[in-house]
Amino acid sequence: MKMENHKFRKILVCCGTGCLANGSMDVFQALKENLDPDSGIEVETYVKATGCNGWCEQGPLVKIMPDDITYCHVKASDVKEVIEKTIKNGELIKRLLYRDPQSKKRFKSHHEIDFYKKQHKIALRHIGEIDPASISDYLSCGGYQALQKAVGMQAAEIVSQIIDSGLRGRGGAGFPTGLKWQSCARQENSPKYVICNGDEGDPGAFMDRSIMEGDPHTVIEGMIICALAIGAEKGFIYVRDEYALAIQNLKQALADARSFGYLGDDIMGRDFFFDIEIVRGGGAFVCGEETALIASIEGNIGEPRDKYVFPTEKGLWGKPTVINNVETWANIPVIILEGAENFASIGTDHSKGTKVFSLVGKVMNTGLVEVPMGTTLREIIYDIGGGILKGRQFKAVQTGGPSGGCIPAELLDLPVDFESLAAAGSMMGSGGLIVMDDRTCMVEVARYYLNFLAGESCGKCVPCREGIRRMLEILTRICEGQGKEGDLELLEELGETLQIASLCALGKTAPNPVLSTIRYFRDEYLAHIREHRCPAGVCRKLTEFYIDPELCNGCGLCKKNCPVNAISGEKKEPHVISQELCIRCGDCINNCPFLAVKVK
Amino acid sequence: MAVDINQIQEKIHVIIYAYPGEKRYILAMMQDLQKICNYLPREGLELIAEHTGVAFSEIYSLATFYKAFSLVPRGKYNIKVCDGTACHIKGSAVIIDQVFNSLGIKPGETTEDGLFSLETVNCLGACAIAPVLMVNEKIYPKVSSSGLLDIIKAYGGHVHEDGKS
Numbered sequence: 128m129k130m131e132n133h134k135f136r137k138i139l140v141c142c143g144t145g146c147l148a149n150g151s152m153d154v155f156q157a158l159k160e161n162l163d164p165d166s167g168i169e170v171e172t173y174v175k176a177t178g179c180n181g182w183c184e185q186g187p188l189v190k191i192m193p194d195d196i197t198y199c200h201v202k203a204s205d206v207k208e209v210i211e212k213t214i215k216n217g218e219l220i221k222r223l224l225y226r227d228p229q230s231k232k233r234f235k236s237h238h239e240i241d242f243y244k245k246q247h248k249i250a251l252r253h254i255g256e257i258d259p260a261s262i263s264d265y266l267s268c269g270g271y272q273a274l275q276k277a278v279g280m281q282a283a284e285i286v287s288q289i290i291d292s293g294l295r296g297r298g299g300a301g302f303p304t305g306l307k308w309q310s311c312a313r314q315e316n317s318p319k320y321v322i323c324n325g326d327e328g329d330p331g332a333f334m335d336r337s338i339m340e341g342d343p344h345t346v347i348e349g350m351i352i353c354a355l356a357i358g359a360e361k362g363f364i365y366v367r368d369e370y371a372l373a374i375q376n377l378k379q380a381l382a383d384a385r386s387f388g389y390l391g392d393d394i395m396g397r398d399f400f401f402d403i404e405i406v407r408g409g410g411a412f413v414c415g416e417e418t419a420l421i422a423s424i425e426g427n428i429g430e431p432r433d434k435y436v437f438p439t440e441k442g443l444w445g446k447p448t449v450i451n452n453v454e455t456w457a458n459i460p461v462i463i464l465e466g467a468e469n470f471a472s473i474g475t476d477h478s479k480g481t482k483v484f485s486l487v488g489k490v491m492n493t494g495l496v497e498v499p500m501g502t503t504l505r506e507i508i509y510d511i512g513g514g515i516l517k518g519r520q521f522k523a524v525q526t527g528g529p530s531g532g533c534i535p536a537e538l539l540d541l542p543v544d545f546e547s548l549a550a551a552g553s554m555m556g557s558g559g560l561i562v563m564d565d566r567t568c569m570v571e572v573a574r575y576y577l578n579f580l581a582g583e584s585c586g587k588c589v590p591c592r593e594g595i596r597r598m599l600e601i602l603t604r605i606c607e608g609q610g611k612e613g614d615l616e617l618l619e620e621l622g623e624t625l626q627i628a629s630l631c632a633l634g635k636t637a638p639n640p641v642l643s644t645i646r647y648f649r650d651e652y653l654a655h656i657r658e659h660r661c662p663a664g665v666c667r668k669l670t671e672f673y674i675d676p677e678l679c680n681g682c683g684l685c686k687k688n689c690p691v692n693a694i695s696g697e698k699k700e701p702h703v704i705s706q707e708l709c710i711r712c713g714d715c716i717n718n719c720p721f722l723a724v725k726v727k
Numbered sequence: 728m729a730v731d732i733n734q735i736q737e738k739i740h741v742i743i744y745a746y747p748g749e750k751r752y753i754l755a756m757m758q759d760l761q762k763i764c765n766y767l768p769r770e771g772l773e774l775i776a777e778h779t780g781v782a783f784s785e786i787y788s789l790a791t792f793y794k795a796f797s798l799v800p801r802g803k804y805n806i807k808v809c810d811g812t813a814c815h816i817k818g819s820a821v822i823i824d825q826v827f828n829s830l831g832i833k834p835g836e837t838t839e840d841g842l843f844s845l846e847t848v849n850c851l852g853a854c855a856i857a858p859v860l861m862v863n864e865k866i867y868p869k870v871s872s873s874g875l876l877d878i879i880k881a882y883g884g885h886v887h888e889d890g891k892s
Contacts, residue, residue, distance in 0.1 A: 144866065145856050145868070328850070329850070330815075332854075368795055371864075406754070407758055409754050409757075409792070410794035411792065412849065426750035426752065426754065426781075428788055485855075487855055487857065488813055488857075489816070489817075567816050572815075585792075712818070712821040
């Protein structure tokens, strides 16, 4: 297989967290070392570290442009071959190409693969395509042109563009962004502030991280446009301290934006001053709530306050403040540049544009996916995600993080937007989509979320602080086989109290994981309570694994992997699990290629 | 591993005084302090109180409110097991138990020799390669119970064949 001989080839090595963990830095280093100009390579190449491609499952990913080749699972030891064959001679290395597990077909470019083909990228438009540490990369693909355009517009015109686009906050609640800006723009009080909420706390969601790591300038540009529209002079980006790479890339981007005159005094020749500071978060989930986040920036403990008065009126240090989520900011430059109408043509009646989801859990292709609002769960999980891992049964998908709920198989054709998810007892949240199979215990999932929330409740209001704890106690009892009749009714009653009486969204939405699982998976709760059995084999006190001798062919994989040597058996003979030694870790059931390990 | 506070007192002074003595920088001071000390030593917190003029009790409440901070020294190798949702449904609870079985420490604890400490974190944002754990700054993807034992061994932890140390 030969391709055109390109004089200039670009090698893009994904260096998002997923690929880094899989060893992409070694690949990157190996490429740099082996591409020494003295090594006799004639083709000019340069290697870029790009942000996350979202296709973490296949990492480390290496893209070669302009041939548009994507290599998967590249190891440092493959680098020599990549250079010899592909870079020098334009040959494809078949074994490094993505192979569709169903059709067994290999694909040259990631653009040909369903995982990418069915996506519509707005917020993630540059991720994986540009070097996040280079402002010239951003500029060369239209960066800061939206700001240029905005500088020539009236402030009110910018706000009305955002209102007309129908953009709603991507952080969870879905409040119309334009209205927020309008309300803040109308305030007389000054100074005004602009905040980017990058305190991505939802376990299972990482789109904000990916945007801040992979395209920091788009966030900055969005914030500058807002500052222009509402008359703010100072901005803050609140990022989790754990997101080291995001902080590093944002710092670089801020410094570059300053030296190019997009931040600081007299921005773009106008009498307009604006600058942005990074604040590192302290790892408190509640700080994702806007009033708590504001308190945290001020140097207080991150407790929320009641929102009789919105931050647009009294926010940071009591001044008018616009606070939006990272993904929301990433949409702003596109709306300004391409027009509100264009943006509003995508999506459903009340939810416009696209949404980024982090598709994770028991699904074949995990990673970030961006689809138009209104795409069905089935399309996301099966067409893009490639279905469930190891041919197991789909059970539920959890959306919206700890504040969301679990949606069962019957609702797979639900079009995903703010309204439909709320009607199903869940919510959009920040966009985590956690796919669960028959090996996920719904009672334990509910317990997990409440345990998380019990630790994160700030303790300021009684319903949240006490209510979550009492619900957690009941769920823990059920998971340990001590459940009793009436528990479910009590959980429902407590849940309703929390929804009504809690101060902030953390407490108000905390019962969602419990109430939605009781609503759709009542039988599973009853199996725990009445039969002292965990059908998924997760709750350890209620679980016993055994090997079905009819299905076991004695391959020995489980025996080899068992961390406590609890499995015995001869090669090619059915194996047996010793119940005394077994610690119920599930390694055997998760890895058996023949599904011979069963739950009693 | 615990650092000798006396030896780095000057360094602590420098990092705290690198910020203006305003309340809003307290979080940043604590983060930098923890980076060099591995935890928040009382002496450092007292210095922050002195520099910012904020009561020591309030500094203490901040240090205990935010999850990222530890008031006790951590081990030389800090194992952070991600217990985010994606990791959880792929078995992170088993990994946490397995750390206990092999090293005898629960989340928040440190081994007697000061070599390992264990923490759970809500989400490392690497859900696509769950379950994930970090040892200091290095991320390990798709960790299994048996894989965990290899990781512990690689850092000099003694693990017996039955998973007990």
